[in-house]
Amino acid sequence: MKITLASTILASVAYAAPQLDSRAYGNAIHGSLSKRAGVQYFGVNIAGFDFGCATTGTCNTSAIYPPLPALGGPDGPGQMAHFVNDDSMNIFRLPVGWQYLVANQLGGTLDATNVANYDKLVQACLGTGASCIIDIHNYARWNGAIIGQGGPTNEQFASLWSQLATKYGSEPKIFFGLMNEPHDVPDINLWADSVQAVVTAIRNTGAENTILIPGNDWTSAQAFPTNSGPALLSVVNPDNSTDGLIFDVHKYSDSDNSGTHTDCTTNNIATAFSPLADWLRSNGRQAINTEMGGGNTASCETLICQQVQFVNQNADVYIGYVGWSAGSFSPTTYELSEVPTNNGNTWTDSALVQACFTNTA
Numbered sequence: 054m055k056i057t058l059a060s061t062i063l064a065s066v067a068y069a070a071p072q073l074d075s076r077a078y079g080n081a082i083h084g085s086l087s088k089r090a091g092v093q094y095f096g097v098n099i100a101g102f103d104f105g106c107a108t109t110g111t112c113n114t115s116a117i118y119p120p121l122p123a124l125g126g127p128d129g130p131g132q133m134a135h136f137v138n139d140d141s142m143n144i145f146r147l148p149v150g151w152q153y154l155v156a157n158q159l160g161g162t163l164d165a166t167n168v169a170n171y172d173k174l175v176q177a178c179l180g181t182g183a184s185c186i187i188d189i190h191n192y193a194r195w196n197g198a199i200i201g202q203g204g205p206t207n208e209q210f211a212s213l214w215s216q217l218a219t220k221y222g223s224e225p226k227i228f229f230g231l232m233n234e235p236h237d238v239p240d241i242n243l244w245a246d247s248v249q250a251v252v253t254a255i256r257n258t259g260a261e262n263t264i265l266i267p268g269n270d271w272t273s274a275q276a277f278p279t280n281s282g283p284a285l286l287s288v289v290n291p292d293n294s295t296d297g298l299i300f301d302v303h304k305y306s307d308s309d310n311s312g313t314h315t316d317c318t319t320n321n322i323a324t325a326f327s328p329l330a331d332w333l334r335s336n337g338r339q340a341i342n343t344e345m346g347g348g349n350t351a352s353c354e355t356l357i358c359q360q361v362q363f364v365n366q367n368a369d370v371y372i373g374y375v376g377w378s379a380g381s382f383s384p385t386t387y388e389l390s391e392v393p394t395n396n397g398n399t400w401t402d403s404a405l406v407q408a409c410f411t412n413t414a
């Protein structure tokens with residue numbers, strides 16, 4: 054620290070700027086984004102602990118394929134270190150099935166062995182210095198039935214997150230991705246109640262982590278302003294603020310928006326990201342896109358790069374984007390592979406990551 058005259062110190066105390074509230078949810082890390090040239094966070098998904106989970110929310114825990122050499126899988130830790138060191142990525146999303154974390158006991162306690170396995174990936178992520186999203190990859194369901202609407206109770210959903218918040222609440226670089234891609238949820242207001250129950254449970258543990266809040270419609274960025282956003286605006290922290298509550302959206306660029314085709318047909322700007330940016334701005338809120346991407350093809354390189362540029366230019370409302378997907382997928386046969394290939398001491402990125410993934414506008 055620089056030596057300063059005592060009179061200057063007194064003056065600076067008297068006129069000190071307000072301190073950041075030590076209880077600022079989300080650790081106030083998503084503020085002042087309007088001055089940024091690009092989004093605060095960009096990275097990829099590191100999938101594998103979600104393998105075996107279907108869109109019905111049924112997860113076959115025998116089918117997981119952890120992206121961890123220590124568990125016989127691909128080198129997720131090496132992939133993340135490469136993405137940070139060579140591409141300047143700074144966030145990874147780590148999908149995992151609900152059933153795996155509680156060893157198929159709905160409402161039960163976290164399974165020590167399974168959580169220790171998943172935690173190896175979490176710690177490898179944190180070890181790179183990046184932020185890490187815990188993503189419960191269950192489509193608002195457990196074995197076909199919808200949370201709070203015939204399936205798991207809100208208390209059972211909140212119990213899962215309360216336990217995870219107790220485990221990870223002291224690490225601000227961990228973001229809580231409450232639920233991957235709710236879809237066909239009949240009552241959006243009841244879904245908002247379920248989300249509120251979880252936010253309250255997380256905050257009641259003392260955890261101030263950033264929480265990612267998903268809407269219906271497979272978390273569609275396009276549908277959000279009209280279908281889910283109005284109900285989810287009411288979800289608040291115990292102090293009634295919305296600090297650290299970031300909306301979670303997805304959008305794919307193939308012909309049927311499924312994220313299963315190697316060719317892209319839209320950059321989604323006019324239909325989704327521009328109207329959503331307007332909606333977020335007018336409501337004073339922010340979002341993160343935690344699944345986007347396409348094949349390693351010329352059409353996707355053109356359209357995804359346009360989308361990334363738009364998101365970077367609207368970094369006041371978009372805190373980041375996360376591609377789908379690296380991790381345990383095959384770099385040669387998976388349609389949307391963002392898996393880098395290891396050449397010994399160096400890595401080569403997929404064509405789409407090379408072409409488009411950047412945080413500069």
Ligand SMILES: *[C@@H]1O[C@H](CO)[C@@H](O)[C@H](O)[C@H]1NC(C)=O
Pocket residue numbers: 105113114115116
């Ligand atoms: C669960 O996954 C295992 C491993 O892939 C597989 O052998 C088994 O058939 C699957 N079970 C069901 C019910 O799909």
Ligand SMILES: *[C@@H]1O[C@H](CO)[C@@H](O)[C@H](O)[C@H]1NC(C)=O
Pocket residue numbers: 291292293
């Ligand atoms: C939050 O808002 C509710 C409803 O308006 C109110 O009853 C409650 O007292 C508020 N809580 C705090 C901490 O301000």
